[in-house]
Amino acid sequence: MIPGKGFGEAWKKIMGEYGDDVLVGDWEADWEKLQYRRLEVEKRGPEIEVVPDQIIESGKDAEILAGLFVPVSSKVLEAMPKLKVVGVSRAGLENVNVTEATKRGVLVFNVQGRNAHAVSDFAVGMMLAECRNIARAHYAIKNGTWRKTFSNSATVPELTGRNVGIIGFGYIGRLVAQKLSGFNMNRLVFDPYASEEDVKEAGCTKVDLETLLKESDFITLHARLTEANKNMIGEKEIALMKETAYIVNTGRAGLVDQVALAAALKANKISGAALDVFTTEPIPEDSEFLKLDNVTLTTHIAGTTADALGNSPSLLLEDISKLLKDNKPRFIVNPEVLENEEFKKWLEEVRA
CATH class of the missing domain: 3.40.50.720 (NAD(P)-binding Rossmann-like Domain)
Incomplete structure (x- = not known):
């Protein structure tokens, strides 16, 4: 519903100063399969899904993961040991294991009110x-x-x-x-x-x-x-x-x-x-x-407008950028991670 390139473009525009080592992909490119898989995740949680190939192949060094419906399960978190921030450009958190992310010192963002x-x-x-x-x-x-x-x-x-x-x-x-x-x-x-x-x-x-x-x-x-x-x-x-x-x-x-x-x-x-x-x-x-x-x-289209979908990667990355610039982000889900010593050390290094 938001192609991976939308996140790539938003990164370049908003977060480019933090580097261009960005991998872009689509969790599920087939529209019909996407509708089924995302609904199953919303009903049953992210743990039902396997780890995407791109994360298996290239996720071990990534520090930020951003997407829309990509399931962020304990298995995904395990495959991304350097991960510090997860962001989903939607209000729902059904596709993120927030409890596990918090345990691992990973800060979670969502985007409230995008649609x-x-x-x-x-x-x-x-x-x-x-x-x-x-x-x-x-x-x-x-x-x-x-x-x-x-x-x-x-x-x-x-x-x-x-x-x-x-x-x-x-x-x-x-x-x-x-x-x-x-x-x-x-x-x-x-x-x-x-x-x-x-x-x-x-x-x-x-x-x-x-x-x-x-x-x-x-x-x-x-x-x-x-x-x-x-x-x-x-x-x-x-x-x-x-x-x-x-x-x-x-x-x-x-x-x-x-x-x-x-x-x-x-x-x-x-x-x-x-x-x-x-x-x-x-x-x-x-x-x-x-x-x-x-x-x-109607076919689950209430929140689907060009404005709502197109703007949401930018809304997400702008809020993550506020954190990195020591401003006040709006969409942090698990603020207790801000007190995690390992996370604080990483954040200080990014801000330096």
């Missing part, structure tokens, strides 16, 4: 596409039908004055709230890590999950997937939603029980759903979602 505008734009678009039947009408016309009747025809809503429940109030959730303010929506927030003051400052109302589910006309998910919140929206939670409500997931498929959601849509217990993420991608041919007329499906 936040892309995803937040898309989430708003998915709300409109699903509740206003935009994709279904387009499909009908392309297939020779002038369709005017849909499963929600009696209750097609406008956004103005409706309640939207935002689950997860990080950068993306906040941008969604900001953008929906233009529709004059009442914005409810569930996020145990966000303070009531911060939520209120953004013009939103902090509520518990049950209140959000009961009162929202639209629910949009922007939380990180953890073991604690896996399937946080299941049969019991969906049963609390209004029959006229819609759920939008551009975050992680694992936040929602897929079987329970499909069953609820089939029984018209909620009006509709819009999904950009799935537990298996591409979506299986026998998926229940493919049989439903009240769901909008």
